[in-house]
Amino acid sequence: xxxxxxxxxxxxxxxxxxLTLQVVSISTVLGLALAIIVALMRISGKKSMSIPAYYFxxxxxxxxxxxxxxxxxxxxxQFSFIRESILWPILKEPYWCGIITLxxxxxxxxxxxxRGGILSVSKNFIEASGALGLNKIKTFLLITLPxxxxxALPAYGNELILMVKASSxxxxxxxMEITGIARTIISKTYAPVEIFLxxxxxxxxxxxxxxxxxxxxxxxLGTVKAN
Amino acid sequence: xxxxxxxxxxxxxxxxxxxxxxxxxxxxxxLLLGILIGIIFAACKLSNIFILKIIANTYTTxxxxxxxLLVIYLLFFGGSGAVMYIAKIFGYDGYIELNAFTIGTIAVxxxxxxxxxxxxxxxxxxxxxxxxxxxxxxxxNGYGLYGRxxxxxxxxxxxxxxxxxxxxxxxxxxxxxVTGLVEIMRQSRIAAGSTHEPFIFYTAAxxxxxxxxxxxxxxxxxxxxxxxxxxxxxxxx
Numbered sequence: 001x002x003x004x005x006x007x008x009x010x011x012x013x014x015x016x017x018x019l020t021l022q023v024v025s026i027s028t029v030l031g032l033a034l035a036i037i038v039a040l041m042r043i044s045g046k047k048s049m050s051i052p053a054y055y056f057x058x059x060x061x062x063x064x065x066x067x068x069x070x071x072x073x074x075x076x077x078q079f080s081f082i083r084e085s086i087l088w089p090i091l092k093e094p095y096w097c098g099i100i101t102l103x104x105x106x107x108x109x110x111x112x113x114x115r116g117g118i119l120s121v122s123k124n125f126i127e128a129s130g131a132l133g134l135n136k137i138k139t140f141l142l143i144t145l146p147x148x149x150x151x152a153l154p155a156y157g158n159e160l161i162l163m164v165k166a167s168s169x170x171x172x173x174x175x176m177e178i179t180g181i182a183r184t185i186i187s188k189t190y191a192p193v194e195i196f197l198x199x200x201x202x203x204x205x206x207x208x209x210x211x212x213x214x215x216x217x218x219x220x221l222g223t224v225k226a227n
Numbered sequence: 228x229x230x231x232x233x234x235x236x237x238x239x240x241x242x243x244x245x246x247x248x249x250x251x252x253x254x255x256x257x258l259l260l261g262i263l264i265g266i267i268f269a270a271c272k273l274s275n276i277f278i279l280k281i282i283a284n285t286y287t288t289x290x291x292x293x294x295x296l297l298v299i300y301l302l303f304f305g306g307s308g309a310v311m312y313i314a315k316i317f318g319y320d321g322y323i324e325l326n327a328f329t330i331g332t333i334a335v336x337x338x339x340x341x342x343x344x345x346x347x348x349x350x351x352x353x354x355x356x357x358x359x360x361x362x363x364x365x366x367x368n369g370y371g372l373y374g375r376x377x378x379x380x381x382x383x384x385x386x387x388x389x390x391x392x393x394x395x396x397x398x399x400x401x402x403x404x405v406t407g408l409v410e411i412m413r414q415s416r417i418a419a420g421s422t423h424e425p426f427i428f429y430t431a432a433x434x435x436x437x438x439x440x441x442x443x444x445x446x447x448x449x450x451x452x453x454x455x456x457x458x459x460x461x462x463x464x
Contacts, residue, residue: 062394062440063433064401067412071433074425161292168294172405179296192305200293207292 006194009185013199016178020206023095023177024167027102028160034107039114053111060108065166068105073097073173098170105166110159117152118144150221157214161207168203178202231422232431239418239428246414247435253331253410254397260336261396262389265343272348283344290341295399302334303406331403339396346388350381383454390447394440401436411435 041053060068076082076091083092090096121144129139171180182199186192232240271283290298311323325333354377362372404413415432419425 059433059437063436064398064412066401066404067415067429067432067436070412070416070425071429074419075429076426078424078426165292165294168296169402171296179294179300182297183300186300186304190304192301192303192308196297196301196305199297200289203294203297204289204292 002191002194005189005191006198009182009189009195010198012185013178013181013195013202016176016181017202017206019175019177020164020167023098023102023170023175024160024163027099027106027167028163030099030103031106031110031163034103035110035114038107038111039118042111042115043118057108057111060105065101065105066169066172069098069101069169069173072101094170094173094175097173098167098175102163102166102170106159106163109162110156113152113155113159114148116155117148120151121147150218150223153214153218153221157210160210160214164203164206164210231418231424231427239414239422242414242418243411243428243431243435246409246411247439249408249414250397250400250410250412250435251439253328253335253403253408254393254400256332257335257339257400258389258393258396260332261339261343261392262347264336264340265347268340268344269347269351272344273351287341287344290338295335295338295402296405298338299331299334299402299406302330302337306330306333327403327406327408330406331400331408334403335396335399338399339392342392342395343389346385346392347381349388350385351377353384354380383458386447386451386454390444390451393443393447397436397439397443 038053038056041049042057044050072091073094082088091100125143125147126139129143134142167177168179171177171183174180176184178199182195186195189195230238232238232243234241268283268286271279274280306325306329307323310325314321314323358376358380359372362376367376400410401412404410404416407413409417411432415428419428422428
């Protein structure tokens with residue numbers, strides 16, 4: 001064990017934390033919006049809405065994230081009409097390609113969590129809300145949504161951890177976040193175990209904080225009785 | 228447009244299919260290794276020995292909290308060194324290099340092992356207590372009890388979970404393309420680079436993954452139906 005190297009590399013690797021957190025938080029927020037849309041499309045009952053949503057989720061969940069990343073970063077840039085479009089300043093940046101890919105990915109996975117959450121809201125609540133004279137929109141906002149948030153929270157916490165882990169892939173498209181810096185140091189110093197321990201601990205700490213925060217939010221929101 | 232996928236030396240069709248075969252092979256061997264690891268660590272977690280529980284919990288926590296890519300880098304850069312270190316203890320002093328397939332299998336196997344551990348642990352826990360008691364009453368112990376009575380039931384209950392682990396494992400093997408193993412991901416990268424047609428080759432890769440996922444779904448559903456004969460009806464799914 002080369003502790004001095006671990007000490008030095010720790011200060012280099014933590015410089016990657018802001019980028020990791022930035023990419024994760026931007027794509028989580030955008031992905032959540034996408035997930036809500038996809039989940040609502042899937043439970044809308046209209047085939048023209050639910051079928052595209054189903055295949056979108058199927059496509060994203062059935063393929064590796066790395067492939068999606070390559071597809072967005074290398075695949076789309078092949079066409080001249082994309083290179084000449086107004087989207088090109090965004091699509092040529094690895095940073096935005098990473099965010100787009102992670103957004104789409106988490107959007108698909110979380111839409112299933114949200115769908116499960118919405119479907120878990122008991123019919124009795126909806127009927128009771130109708131009996132009290134609330135209309136559909138009010139029922140959704142005041143009854144369904146808060147219960148969905150509570151029900152989906154534990155699974156969504158897992159999804160957040162998966163997002164932190166998934167963000168390591170953007171190092172492959174040249175972005176220097178935690179894993180990217182760790183990889184560079186490994187290939188320079190050839191000390192894989194030491195660097196793994198340093199970078200791995202940083203990830204574990206980030207994920208541990210997420211677990212604590214989600215646990216706190218769960219307790220704060222209380223429990224929903226099943227019926 | 229499709230002539231790039233012709234077979235033989237002029238096109239990439241046969242190479243892509245070989246890549247798909249490699250993905251299936253490395254996924255299958257990783258899954259098997261993972262199940263083996265899963266059985267061992269599930270036994271540790273279910274044992275009454277404190278230190279074994281700690282080891283198993285540390286393993287699953289680390290694997291589930293650290294990016295797969297880091298684990299792969301650790302084994303890719305450190306795997307040969309570790310093997311040579313162990314060989315030195317046994318008196319062998321030469322240079323040993325692990326090939327990409329072995330490293331990939333060990334790396335993805337270690338990752339999928341953590342998920343298998345949880346699946347198998349859950350399955351053992353859901354075997355009815357009466358089964359253990361009845362087995363003991365019949366005078367069975369050790370292999371007789373666990374091998375002949377408990378394991379077949381665990382296998383049946385764990386099958387859907389192992390199906391999920393298979394899907395995760397299949398997708399994780401894409402990451403070992405960074406170590407140079409020529410599977411779907413690596414092959415499509417090579418082809419995209421040499422033909423300057425990234426879009427079409429990555430689309431082909433997406434289709435190959437979806438086909439493999441779909442086929443394995445069908446196989447797992449069939450296996451589930453076969454092994455749950457006489458138990459619960461599967462109901463609406």
